[in-house]
Amino acid sequence: MEKAELLELVNTKLKEKFHGSIESAELLYDFPVFVINKEHIHDVLSFLKNDEELNFHFLTDLTGFQTPDEKHLGVIYHLHNMGKNFRVRVKTFFPMANPEIPTATDLWKGANWMERETYDFFGVKFKGHPNLKRILNVDEMNIHPLRKEYPLEDQTRDDKSDKMFGR
DSSP states (O other): OOHHHHHHHHHHHHHHHSTTTEEEEEEETTEEEEEEOGGGHHHHHHHHHHOTTTOOOEEEEEEEEEOTTSSEEEEEEEEEETTTTEEEEEEEEEETTSOEEEOSTTTOTTHHHHHHHHHHHHOOEEETOTTOOOSSSOTTOOSOTTSTTSOSSOTTOOSOOGGGGTO
């Protein structure tokens, strides 16, 4: 099956089952990408995994990101049907003021550490996660370092000059 056909198949099935929940569906860089309303993300992921024809039974990756306008956070899910070698990308967005979405650990056990990493670096709270705590940074850290709201460099250092960095 060609990727454009896969996009059309998945889009049709999602629109039939979740009318109004699909914000966009497009082929980006030869990859089917679906943007889903955050209120329906868990139901859509469950459908994509359990539908007999689609059977996206493997969660390849899950990660967070911040939009360029710095007002929203999001989560990207990469799903794979290994038997037919189908892959799709599913995205959802939410405001930084309320970074909470349902966990996917009940669908894929492998989502556990991916969600913990996303929480650790972006502050996304996965509602229902069995053990949502920091995984790579120290527990005492009170920021989420991959958010764009923090300076990239230590502002108290006086042992370097911005001239060294072309500024």
